[in-house]
Amino acid sequence: MSVPASPLTAPPAVGDRVTLDIHDLAFGGEGVGRLGEFVVFVPFVCPGERIEAKLTEVKKNFARGALVRLITTAPERVEPRCEYFGECGGCQYQHLDYAAQLRWKRKQITDLFQRVGGFDGARVSEVIPCPQPYGYRNRILVRSQWNGPAKKLNLGFIRTDCNWVCDIESCAIAEPSVNEALLHWRRNPPPKGGLKTTLRLQAEGWTVPEHSFFQNNFFVLPDLLAAVRQRLTDAGTRHLIDAYCGVGFFSLSLADAVDSFLGVELDIPAIKAARENQARRQITNGEYVAGDTDALLPSLLNRLDPAKTAVLLDPPRVGCRPPTLQVLRETRPAQILYVSCHPATLARDLKLLCTDGLYELVDVQPVDMFPQTQHVECVADLRRVG
DSSP states (O other), X not given: OOOOOOOOOSOOOTTOEEEEEOOEEOTTSOEEEEETTEEEEESSOOTTOEEEEXXXXXXXXXEEEEEEEEEEOOTTBOOOSXXXXXXXXXXXXXXXXXXXXHHHHHHHHHHHIIIIIOOOGGGBOOOBOOSOSSSOBSEEEEEEEEETTTTEEEEEEEBSSSSSEEEOSOOTTBOHHHHHHHHHXXXXXXXXXXXXXXXXXXXXXXXXXXXXXOOSBTTTHHHHHHHHHHHHHHHTOOEEEEETOTTTHHHHHTGGGSSXXXXXXXXXXXXXXXXXXXXXXXXXSEEEEESOHHHHHHHHHHTSOGGGEEEEEOOOTTOOOHHHHHHHHHHOOSEEEEEESOHHHHHHHHHHHHGGGSEEEEEEEXXXXXXXXXXXXXXXXXXXXX
16 A cells, blocks of 8 residues: 655654655765655665655754665665675665666766756766676775774774774675785784774786875776876867876876876875886876975966866865866866866866856766765866867
């Protein structure tokens, strides 16, 4: 028998049980339902489902709830592969068919670009899928935490519902060799709680210091690189500035597509590694500079002809700092290629760069570097107007 969605007859309160029709999937992975005009977010549900939820948080205009039971299920729902799904906070979408994950990620990016940046959603292309949606992560960050009541050390990832550590023996989205390292780490645990450990599979042919950044999915990395290369060559720019260059992955991989390149990075071990990686490849048409991007970008841009220069931005998840964006607006390189794993901060930064018609957003190419999770990588192509 069909159960109707709960009407809103009184202000909702924590602990209330409500029936919801889930009609959307918000960026971050929570399903969206309504009590009248009151929005309720519930994780681990699919659009098209009717559910019973228990409210866990109530604010002025929205609430959050926990799934109590499924009344009707969506055809896109699948069985999660991981026994810790729903408890471990690493994944949000294992209950959702992979093709559906890609569709919803594109919708989320499109919505963010329209709402945050004021851009035409048609600029966002279909998401490039990962050929291996499980067992792809080459790097995980695990934690130790003393569990007083159980008198044991919990070893694993932060839980989805609190800041306690979920004790895990394997990770379904990690590469097999990373899971082997995880088992070894568990057999030889840290001496106490409160410690973080990075378990990483080394990128073949690349020097990557322990704490330096490298993309965490080798399987779809060629597609990400191809998306950047295509846009660089389409624009016909002859010089490349690789800001936040890390160990030089993009600039060294694209060195054959430009006359010259400059890389800048604050992480000293990463810059040393970039120079090592360059020497190993015998690439001679570029150099790497250690320092802060905000401080060095003006002088680097002054060394090149802006009309023939592309700037590649691959900043941390928080996006670019305002001084960097302002320098770009003042120097106006011909092309800005912005690689980001956070569509909201990407849309925010692109809006500022495009203000007053200085730049035009040509397109956005999402690449699914993080299957089963809320995250998605994007390559945005900006071209100077006029």
